[in-house]
Amino acid sequence: xxxxxxxxxxxxxxxxxxxxxxxxxxxxxxxxxxxxxxxxxxxxxxxxxxxxxxxxxxxxxxxxxxxxxxxxxxxxxxxxxxxxxxxxxxxxxxxxxxxxxxxxxxxxxxxxxxxxxxxxxxxxxxxxxxxxxxxxxxxxxxxxxxxxxxxxxxxxxxxxxxxxxxxxxxxxxxxxxxxxxxxxxxxxxxxxxxxxxxxxxxxxxxxxxxxxxxxxxxx
Amino acid sequence: xxxxxxxxxxxxxxxxxxxxxxxxxxxxxxxxxxxxxxxxxxxxxxxxxxxxxxxxxxxxxxxxxxxxxxxxxxxxxxxxxxxxxxxxxxxxxxxxxxxxxxxxxxxxxxxxxxxxxxxxxxxxxxxxxxxxxxxxxxxxxxxxxxxxxxxxxxxxxxxxxxxxxxxxxxxxxxxxxxxxxxxxxxxxxxxxxxxxxxxxxxxxxxxxxxxxxxxxxxxxxxxxxxxxxxxxxxxxxxx
Amino acid sequence: xxxxxxxxxxxxxxxxxxxxxxxxxxxxxxxxxxxxxxxxxxxxxxxxxxxxxxxxxxxxxxxxxxxxxxxxxxxxxxxxxxxxxxxxxxxxxxxxxxxxxxxxxxxxxxxxxxxxxxxxxxxxxxxxxxxxxxxxxxxxxxxxxxxxxxxxxxxxxxxxxxxxxxxxxxxxxxxxxxxxxxxxxxxxxxxxxxxxxxxxxxxxxxxxxxxxxx
Numbered sequence: 001x002x003x004x005x006x007x008x009x010x011x012x013x014x015x016x017x018x019x020x021x022x023x024x025x026x027x028x029x030x031x032x033x034x035x036x037x038x039x040x041x042x043x044x045x046x047x048x049x050x051x052x053x054x055x056x057x058x059x060x061x062x063x064x065x066x067x068x069x070x071x072x073x074x075x076x077x078x079x080x081x082x083x084x085x086x087x088x089x090x091x092x093x094x095x096x097x098x099x100x101x102x103x104x105x106x107x108x109x110x111x112x113x114x115x116x117x118x119x120x121x122x123x124x125x126x127x128x129x130x131x132x133x134x135x136x137x138x139x140x141x142x143x144x145x146x147x148x149x150x151x152x153x154x155x156x157x158x159x160x161x162x163x164x165x166x167x168x169x170x171x172x173x174x175x176x177x178x179x180x181x182x183x184x185x186x187x188x189x190x191x192x193x194x195x196x197x198x199x200x201x202x203x204x205x206x207x208x209x210x211x212x213x214x215x216x217x218x219x
Numbered sequence: 220x221x222x223x224x225x226x227x228x229x230x231x232x233x234x235x236x237x238x239x240x241x242x243x244x245x246x247x248x249x250x251x252x253x254x255x256x257x258x259x260x261x262x263x264x265x266x267x268x269x270x271x272x273x274x275x276x277x278x279x280x281x282x283x284x285x286x287x288x289x290x291x292x293x294x295x296x297x298x299x300x301x302x303x304x305x306x307x308x309x310x311x312x313x314x315x316x317x318x319x320x321x322x323x324x325x326x327x328x329x330x331x332x333x334x335x336x337x338x339x340x341x342x343x344x345x346x347x348x349x350x351x352x353x354x355x356x357x358x359x360x361x362x363x364x365x366x367x368x369x370x371x372x373x374x375x376x377x378x379x380x381x382x383x384x385x386x387x388x389x390x391x392x393x394x395x396x397x398x399x400x401x402x403x404x405x406x407x408x409x410x411x412x413x414x415x416x417x418x419x420x421x422x423x424x425x426x427x428x429x430x431x432x433x434x435x436x437x438x439x440x441x442x443x444x445x446x447x448x449x450x451x452x453x454x455x456x457x458x
Numbered sequence: 459x460x461x462x463x464x465x466x467x468x469x470x471x472x473x474x475x476x477x478x479x480x481x482x483x484x485x486x487x488x489x490x491x492x493x494x495x496x497x498x499x500x501x502x503x504x505x506x507x508x509x510x511x512x513x514x515x516x517x518x519x520x521x522x523x524x525x526x527x528x529x530x531x532x533x534x535x536x537x538x539x540x541x542x543x544x545x546x547x548x549x550x551x552x553x554x555x556x557x558x559x560x561x562x563x564x565x566x567x568x569x570x571x572x573x574x575x576x577x578x579x580x581x582x583x584x585x586x587x588x589x590x591x592x593x594x595x596x597x598x599x600x601x602x603x604x605x606x607x608x609x610x611x612x613x614x615x616x617x618x619x620x621x622x623x624x625x626x627x628x629x630x631x632x633x634x635x636x637x638x639x640x641x642x643x644x645x646x647x648x649x650x651x652x653x654x655x656x657x658x659x660x661x662x663x664x665x666x667x668x669x670x671x672x
Contacts, residue, residue: 062454065513118408125405128395131473133513138391141454142405145387148447152412152440216475235564244561248547255549319545322511323604326539327563329530457513 050080245336365427541616
């Protein structure tokens with residue numbers, strides 16, 4: 001398994017190089033800006049995936065009371081926050097190039113802003129509780145409560161204005177409107193970012209576990 | 220060594236109070252406490268009064284352009300109600316922890332029923348404040364309401380969602396530090412969909428209509444939040 | 459009549475730091491179980507865990523009637539508890555407090571029954587006084603009444619004699635005597651005088667393991 005970690009580095013390097021060199025810029029976009037899809041979409045995808053991972057491990061924690069599950073859930077939120085911020089920033093840069101302003105109240109844009117608030121709220125909640133067992137239980141309760149209200153967060157709140165989002169990936173025809181090289185790099189990036197997410201997750205949760213052990217031994 | 224099997228005490232009587240009446244007992248207890256001290260009601264009332272007065276002084280004399288009035292007033296109203304809830308509703312659980320009565324309560328009744336009873340109490344409290352705040356707001360800002368009936372529907376349904384989520388999160392923060400700030404931070408992302416729908420429905424009510432889409436969203440939200448809160452109550456408020 | 463059994467299996471509890479106790483196991487169904495130990499040895503925490511008011515770090519506690527394990531409300535009503543952390547609603551009278559807890563617990567008691575319970579702990583004179591105006595001893599007596607509110611087969615008492623005068627002590631001793639005959643009483647205390655010929659003893663100490671002696 002460890003070998004995969006070492007393969008990830010050249011793989012991601014290939015993805016990044018490919019993103020800039022291989023496919024041609026897409027039609028209907030200004031200059032090279034369409035290349036952002038190779039970074040922006042995977043970041044958004046992992047930012048949302050992190051929530052599912054956190055919710056899943058929260059259920060696991062409440063069922064088993066195993067602190068390791070809490071470590072993973074919290075790690076997922078921290079990393080998810082990072083990717084969600086990246087998604088928002090890359091999206092804003094793209095918006096500036098395409099439409100001249102960083103923020104446009106696009107539904108997907110604003111729902112990611114809310115997701116960032118949610119992640120930050122989760123981490124703030126954790127910071128406000130000292131006792132590890134209570135903190136774990138409260139975080140799990142909050143994560144799951146949020147998970148139930150999530151559909152409303154994502155599909156209701158933003159539907160105020162019509163979307164500016166380019167429809168190349170998620171669109172009404174259900175088809176992916178990309179040529180072959182673009183598709184290859186896009187899915188390659190998607191897989192690569194997901195792998196990076198899980199690798200960072202394992203590092204972060206392992207370090208959280210060691211923190212916990214060290215804190216217990218210290219006192 | 221302990222004596223061999225001896226008779227235990229007499230069996231518990233079969234006539235008892237079911238879950239609804241027990242939750243009602245918790246609600247009635249909170250109401251009785253509130254009637255004696257009136258702290259939560261007073262803080263809600265003063266917050267609402269301050270906010271409404273501030274807004275009306277800032278906006279009232281200058282008037283709002285007619286095309287923006289409904290939207291701005293609806294938004295301001297729900298912002299005030301959100302912060303009202305954040306000020307007054309968490310007390311239901313925080314007080315139990317602060318006075319030390321939480322143990323006694325947990326000893327006799329489940330977290331879910333306690334949450335149900337306190338949610339009902341908070342809801343009634345919220346409706347009472349709304350009944351005073353909304354008319355005052357409308358009068359001070361010269362905001363004409365097209366359909367009062369639709370407005371009542373939005374307040375009743377939206378207020379319920381606000382109460383359920385606020386009471387659940389109150390249970391969560393009852394034992395944390397920096398409760399007030401924490402409560403606002405963790406409630407905002409969850410309440411935003413509800414608030415936006417409520418604002419949209421309020422704008423429609425001001426225009427004389429009952430907007431079915433946002434109201435259906437609110438009802439769905441209320442249902443989802445109720446189930447989730449009931450199921451997660453013990454994770455939120457147990458040791 | 460089926461006996462109600464209290465059983466702990468490999469209970470451990472640690473707050474951030476060294477554990478209070480590890481792998482504590484015992485089983486009791488009637489009589490008097492004494493829990494001894496110095497301040498800070500974990501007596502209060504142990505009793506809270508047995509009362510389902512706190513979670514153990516590992517291990518389990520079960521309350522059984524016959525072979526059936528009790529859970530939820532049945533378990534809540536089967537185990538009575540009183541301890542230093544128990545507090546009442548100070549704005550209410552003793553009667554109002556007990557009346558509320560009876561209703562919340564799903565077993566509302568009639569006025570006469572509540573009056574009798576208060577009389578049993580010597581509080582009938584303080585019927586209509588707010589608990590906020592009670593002395594420590596009066597509050598302690600109310601705690602005893604609370605623990606017995608549902609006539610539980612298992613009674614957990616944590617430092618029941620604190621703040622009590624001679625009359626108060628006599629009341630507690632009488633209650634303990636009745637309870638040990640009819641069911642189980644678990645009593646935790648610093649004061650050896652409180653332990654009246656226990657059938658089992660649990661010794662919590664600064665060692666990590668606890669001794670369970672008969």
